[in-house]
Amino acid sequence: MPPDQNITVDVAVIGAGLTGLTCAQHLQQMGYQVVVLEKSRGLGGRVATRRLPNAWADHGLAYFTQQGTQTAALVQLWRDRGILHPWINQDFVWADGILYPGEVSVQRYVSPVGITAIAKALAAELEVWRGQRVAAIAPTDNHTWAFTLEPVAGERVRELTARSVVVTAPAPQAAALLDPLQSQGVPPEFFSAVQSVTYQANLTAIALYPSARQVDLAQVPWRSVQLNHPQLAWVTVDSSKQPHPSQPIVVLHGSTSLSDQFLDAPDLEPAGQLLLDSAANTLLPWLADPEVLQLHRWRYALPRNPLPDACLSTASPLPLVCGGDWCGATATSMQPQITLPLSSPATISPIEQALTSGIASAQAVHRLIKP
Numbered sequence: 264m265p266p267d268q269n270i271t272v273d274v275a276v277i278g279a280g281l282t283g284l285t286c287a288q289h290l291q292q293m294g295y296q297v298v299v300l301e302k303s304r305g306l307g308g309r310v311a312t313r314r315l316p317n318a319w320a321d322h323g324l325a326y327f328t329q330q331g332t333q334t335a336a337l338v339q340l341w342r343d344r345g346i347l348h349p350w351i352n353q354d355f356v357w358a359d360g361i362l363y364p365g366e367v368s369v370q371r372y373v374s375p376v377g378i379t380a381i382a383k384a385l386a387a388e389l390e391v392w393r394g395q396r397v398a399a400i401a402p403t404d405n406h407t408w409a410f411t412l413e414p415v416a417g418e419r420v421r422e423l424t425a426r427s428v429v430v431t432a433p434a435p436q437a438a439a440l441l442d443p444l445q446s447q448g449v450p451p452e453f454f455s456a457v458q459s460v461t462y463q464a465n466l467t468a469i470a471l472y473p474s475a476r477q478v479d480l481a482q483v484p485w486r487s488v489q490l491n492h493p494q495l496a497w498v499t500v501d502s503s504k505q506p507h508p509s510q511p512i513v514v515l516h517g518s519t520s521l522s523d524q525f526l527d528a529p530d531l532e533p534a535g536q537l538l539l540d541s542a543a544n545t546l547l548p549w550l551a552d553p554e555v556l557q558l559h560r561w562r563y564a565l566p567r568n569p570l571p572d573a574c575l576s577t578a579s580p581l582p583l584v585c586g587g588d589w590c591g592a593t594a595t596s597m598q599p600q601i602t603l604p605l606s607s608p609a610t611i612s613p614i615e616q617a618l619t620s621g622i623a624s625a626q627a628v629h630r631l632i633k634p
């Protein structure tokens with residue numbers, strides 16, 4: 264299939280997660296022509312909703328909380344627009360064989376149609392090319408960036424050049440894209456900063472149970488349980504986010520050690536069974552037997568060692584900015600043992616970092632390309 268005609272824009276933003284969409288929105292508001300390039304068909308990146316038969320589950324970010332200036336402003340806006348609704352303000356805790364209510368803390372907000380509603384709202388006015396993986400970026404002789412795009416099956420073959428580029432993929436994926444540019448003028452300290460960031464993985468299971476179990480689940484007081492357990496870290500009842508759930512849907516997040524152990528395993532089924540068995544032994548016996556089980560491996564779930572700056576920028580060889588939840592670390596977010604769930608107001612909020620970094624990245628592009 265021949266490519267669509269090449270178009271040239273002011274800015275190409277790689278990644279339609281919260282960083283990329285926030286950045287693109289701000290740049291568009293400043294008057295720049297922007298295209299967002301996203302390798303997946305869906306929007307939101309780790310703000311992710313999995314569609315199931317007659318249902319859905321949030322298998323990445325489970326909810327929004329007000330944990331900083333940007334998240335506070337957006338929660339307010341999205342509540343006013345009816346996109347976010349209050350959910351719970353308390354997790355339960357399981358430790359040493361005992362399940363008990365944790366402290367009442369921040370209000371958690373969810374969407375009754377799935378958390379990706381947030382990404383869809385952010386992208387509403389943006390030009391997003393979905394299903395277009397950026398395989399390479401390279402400077403051209405006429406001072407623009409050229410993109411090698413690999414469309415997923417069924418998507419159009421397209422061509423794009425841009426005066427500037429913002430890379431918002433998780434740092435290891437950004438480093439892979441930038442690697443060939445080391446010999447083309449990207450400063451070594453820029454590249455080594457991107458390369459230094461590492462991520463914690465998370466193995467997530469989405470379990471759908473028979474409708475008859477809806478009555479049993481309605482009896483239990485918990486909707487979100489943190490576990491001090493060798494295999495299971497966190498369980499949320501995702502069906503409780505929906506106004507009229509017909510079937511229980513439970514999302515189970517593996518512990519750090521289980522997630523690391525199965526990071527490169529060719530078959531995730533044994534890990535899924537371990538998660539189900541752990542939930543059955545700690546919370547409810549019937550959790551061992553779902554009707555449908557889906558597994559997702561988040562290779563880059565949470566940044567372990569985010570950089571201090573809210574974004575990285577350089578004019579060499581051409582305007583280039585990198586941002587994401589791996590930028591703009593606060594003192595607390597430098598804690599090495601970051602684990603899920605992150606619901607305490609005192610703990611780090613990668614989401615706040617992503618939003619802040621998106622705005623900082625837009626401002627950095629503006630400084631680099633303003634007339």
Ligand SMILES: Cc1cc2nc3c(=O)[nH]c(=O)nc-3n(C[C@H](O)[C@H](O)[C@H](O)COP(=O)(O)OP(=O)(O)OC[C@H]3O[C@@H](n4cnc5c(N)ncnc54)[C@H](O)[C@@H]3O)c2cc1C
Pocket residue numbers: 277278279280281282283300301302303306307308309310322323324325326395396397398431432433436440465467516561563564565586587588589603604605606611612613614615617
């Ligand atoms: C299970 C889980 C639970 C979490 N819980 C919390 C929480 O409770 N609180 C909190 O604050 N944070 C939490 N997070 C983290 C939070 O979701 C992220 O910090 C945030 O969503 C990051 O947004 P981002 O835009 O920086 O990155 P991403 O969402 O990763 O977006 C990057 C985008 O770039 C795209 N991309 C990558 N490479 C390419 C390429 N070559 N071409 C085109 N597109 C590309 C990806 O497909 C993706 O859509 C959680 C994450 C996970 C996985």
